[in-house]
Amino acid sequence: MHKFYSNPMSQHARRVRALLEIIGIPHELINVGFEDDEYMSDAYMAINPNHQVPSFIDGDIKIFESNAILRYLCHKYELDDWYPNLLEKRALVEQWLDWGQCRLAQPVMNIVLYTVFMPQLNNQEAIKSGHAAMKELAPILSAGLEGKDFLAGNTPTIADLAISSSIIQLAFADAAPVDRNINNWMDRVCSIPGVQVTLPQNQAA
Numbered sequence: 001m002h003k004f005y006s007n008p009m010s011q012h013a014r015r016v017r018a019l020l021e022i023i024g025i026p027h028e029l030i031n032v033g034f035e036d037d038e039y040m041s042d043a044y045m046a047i048n049p050n051h052q053v054p055s056f057i058d059g060d061i062k063i064f065e066s067n068a069i070l071r072y073l074c075h076k077y078e079l080d081d082w083y084p085n086l087l088e089k090r091a092l093v094e095q096w097l098d099w100g101q102c103r104l105a106q107p108v109m110n111i112v113l114y115t116v117f118m119p120q121l122n123n124q125e126a127i128k129s130g131h132a133a134m135k136e137l138a139p140i141l142s143a144g145l146e147g148k149d150f151l152a153g154n155t156p157t158i159a160d161l162a163i164s165s166s167i168i169q170l171a172f173a174d175a176a177p178v179d180r181n182i183n184n185w186m187d188r189v190c191s192i193p194g195v196q197v198t199l200p201q202n203q204a205a
């Protein structure tokens, strides 16, 4: 049985859990606690030396990095709809997956971590830079959705799971972009039953 190391508050874990639920891939869901520093334990660091969730184990294969796990699952289970082979679509999926990691992830973390999870650190500078970045990033996402139901066309892919998981995270800080294209797209993604299971309001903390 696959082992999936997760935490319900993690946007990166959420996207992988969504795919596992959507496809119905049997797995053992293992919660890695942040509050009790379980994520820093030697036992967990042997699985993921970055002390981050998610991590995934399939027999002898041990993977960290959420998008790598998504791609792995698509290859393993031949999920061509979720990771299309058609070059034009594949290019868009890769673009948004990388954009999510390289551009979106840090501002989302700056906003949510310091506003919601660690306000005691009073890192106003990080919060401010996160909001400033989102002013630039939200229109880029909105333009990418113009005339389309999903990021790579009219059916959802792992790019939608990845990017939407970060937008869901922003909602913790009441900082989700207010934009017609993004809101309509979020409604579409969040109505996928496997995604609903991963929404913060549907999980115990």
Ligand SMILES: N[C@@H](CCC(=O)N[C@@H](CS)C(=O)NCC(=O)O)C(=O)O
Binding pocket: 009, 010, 011, 012, 013, 039, 050, 051, 052, 053, 054, 064, 065, 066, 067, 101
């Ligand atoms: N690039 C990584 C980021 C994972 C990540 O930042 N996970 C956060 C939770 S959302 C975490 O575990 N943070 C604990 C830490 O960095 O020590 C991925 O996509 O999997």
